[in-house]
Amino acid sequence: MRDLTPDASHRFRLLIVDDQPINIRVLHEALSVDYEIFMTTNGLQALEICARERPDLVLLDIEMPDIDGIEVCRRIKSGEVTKNIPVLFVTGHTSPEQEALGLEVGAVDFIAKPIHPAVVRARVRTHLLLKWQADLLRRMALIDGLTGVANRRCFDDALDLEWRVCSRSGESLGLAMIDVDYFKRFNDQYGHQAGDTCLKTVAQKLRGLLRRPRDLIARYGGEEFVCMIPGASLDALRDISEGLRSAVESAMIPHGGSDCSDVVTVSIGIAVAYPRFGESPDVLMQSADRSLYAAKQSGRNRVLAEPSNGTNAQKPRL
Ligand SMILES: Nc1nc2c(ncn2[C@@H]2O[C@H](COP(=O)(O)OP(=O)(O)OP(=O)(O)O)[C@@H](O)[C@H]2O)c(=O)[nH]1
Numbered sequence: 001m002r003d004l005t006p007d008a009s010h011r012f013r014l015l016i017v018d019d020q021p022i023n024i025r026v027l028h029e030a031l032s033v034d035y036e037i038f039m040t041t042n043g044l045q046a047l048e049i050c051a052r053e054r055p056d057l058v059l060l061d062i063e064m065p066d067i068d069g070i071e072v073c074r075r076i077k078s079g080e081v082t083k084n085i086p087v088l089f090v091t092g093h094t095s096p097e098q099e100a101l102g103l104e105v106g107a108v109d110f111i112a113k114p115i116h117p118a119v120v121r122a123r124v125r126t127h128l129l130l131k132w133q134a135d136l137l138r139r140m141a142l143i144d145g146l147t148g149v150a151n152r153r154c155f156d157d158a159l160d161l162e163w164r165v166c167s168r169s170g171e172s173l174g175l176a177m178i179d180v181d182y183f184k185r186f187n188d189q190y191g192h193q194a195g196d197t198c199l200k201t202v203a204q205k206l207r208g209l210l211r212r213p214r215d216l217i218a219r220y221g222g223e224e225f226v227c228m229i230p231g232a233s234l235d236a237l238r239d240i241s242e243g244l245r246s247a248v249e250s251a252m253i254p255h256g257g258s259d260c261s262d263v264v265t266v267s268i269g270i271a272v273a274y275p276r277f278g279e280s281p282d283v284l285m286q287s288a289d290r291s292l293y294a295a296k297q298s299g300r301n302r303v304l305a306e307p308s309n310g311t312n313a314q315k316p317r318l
Contacts, residue, residue: 004133004136005129005132006129006132010132011035011036012034012035012036012056012057012128012132013035013036013037013038013053013054013055013056014031014035014036014037014038014055014056014057014058014059014124015037015038015039015040015046015049015050015053015055015057015058015059016028016031016037016038016039016040016058016059017039017040017041017042017043017046017058017059017060017061017064017069017072018041018059018060018061018064018090019041019042019061019063019064019065020041020061021041023061023090023113024039024041026114026115027059027090027115027120029117030115030117030120030121031120031121031124034121035124038053038055041064042064042066043064043066043067043068043069043071043072044066044067046058046060046072047072047075047076047079047082050076050079050082050085051079051081051082054081054082054085055085056085056086056128056131056132057085057086057087057088057124057127057128057131058076058085058086058087058088059088059090059111059124060072060073060087060088060089060090060107061089061090061091062089062091062093062098062102063091063092063093069089069091069102070101070102070105073087073089073102073105073106073107074105074106076106077105077106084131084134084135084138085131086108086127086130086131087106087107087108088107088108088109088110088111088123088124088127089102089107089109089110089111090110090111090113090115090120091110091111091112091113092112092113092114094110094112108127108130109123109127111123141153142154142157144203144218144219146196146199146200146219147199147200147202147203147204147219148200148203149203149206149207149217149218149219149225150216150217150218150219151218151219152218152219152220152221154216154218155216155218155220155226155228158216158218158228159228159281159285160281162214162228162230163275163280163281164275165230166230166231166274166275166276167275167276168276170274170276171230171231171274171275172230172231172232172233172272172273172274173228173229173230173231173232173272173273173274173275173278173284174228174229174230174231174232174233174234174236174237174240174270174271174272175226175227175228175229175270175271175272175273175284175285175287175288176226176227176229176237176240176241176244176268176269176270176288176303177220177224177225177226177268177269177270177285177288177289177291177292178206178224178225178226178227178241178244178266178267178268178292179223179224179225179266179267179268179292179296180198180199180202180223180224180264180265180266181255181258181260181261181264181265181266181267181296181300181301182255182257182258182259182260182300183195183198183222183223185255185257185258186198186255186257186258186264188257189255189256189257198253198264199219199223201251201253202225202248202251202264202266203217203219203225205244205247205248205251206225206227206244206247206248208247209240209243209244209247210227212229214230214231215227215228215229215230216228225266226288227240227241227244232272233272234270234272234305237270237272238270238303238305241268241270241303242303244266244268245265245266245268245301245302245303248264248265248266249261249263249264249265249301251263251264259300260299260300260301261301265300265301266301267292267295267296267300267301267302267304268292268295268302268303268304269288269289269290269291269292269293269294269295269303269304269305269306270288270291270303270304270305271284271287271288271290271291271305271306272305273287287306290306291304291305291306292304294306
């Protein structure tokens with residue numbers, strides 16, 4: 001069972017927001033030994049820091065001159081990249097109405113001013129632990145347990161997202177479907193556990209070759225992986241895929257049951273679409289899948305694109 005507490009070296013980052021510098025100083029004194037602290041007296045700047053630095057928790061004053069704490073919290077909670085940051089209000093006015101409003105806009109807790117350092121430290125510790133565990137769960141839900149690369153759910157979400165992004169930007173979207181050759185025979189000959197180890201090595205080799213933040217390798221199922229490369233032309237995708245194929249081959253995992261090599265190899269089917277002109281992510285997946293089938297049929301351990309893909313993908317119709 002995985003340990004559900006962060007290790008001691010993990011340094012959490014907090015943002016303190018209060019229009020009175022003296023209040024910031026008091027909180028800073030209470031917390032700076034244990035945490036890295038960002039500070040601001042201004043609500044708009046607080047939003048910028050949240051988006052840029054992604055702190056683990058925000059300690060937020062309610063009454064501030066430009067935009068008040070309630071509005072800052074509302075915007076943190078509605079921002080795609082900031083919505084999971086817990087907000088703790090630190091305020092001198094805790095009427096039940098205000099508390100209800102604060103919780104309604106997404107705050108996790110209230111601390112009354114004047115603050116008591118030991119109470120602040122205890123509450124902050126509790127909420128940081130909860131945030132850390134929630135982050136862990138979110139990560140685990142998107143990662144394949146065996147190989148550590150993205151899982152199919154993560155890939156499906158990323159494909160939908162990139163399809164929309166590329167549709168707006170006019171970029172192409174490249175997909176490579178990757179399948180281990182004669183993997184059933186590998187399991188039969190070396191055992192299921194050796195098969196698992198083989199899949200882990202293949203995943204590591206594939207992941208090691210990706211260079212850009214938007215590139216993604218995922219385990220699509222069984223012994224099948226998928227690689228997504230936004231912005232790739234068919235030629236670029238062919239080069240990248242050839243690199244993936246060669247990386248697996250050069251891992252030199254013996255495979256006595258393979259008819260195409262002495263070592264474990266992969267077949268790769270590639271396809272490129274221009275989402276601005278293309279039909280749907282499903283059509284792109286089907287095209288990559290047909291390419292994979294062709295790669296298997298024509299001898300395995302190779303990269304192939306179905307002929308029609310090359311024509312369409314390189315010349316989008318306007
Ligand atoms: N060890 C292990 N084996 C798996 C896992 N997931 C799927 N497999 C096995 O992968 C094998 C896939 O076999 P097939 O789909 O017949 O394909 P193949 O033997 O690779 O043949 P080709 O794809 O035609 O080259 C099956 O025997 C599955 O049991 C896994 O997580 N671990």
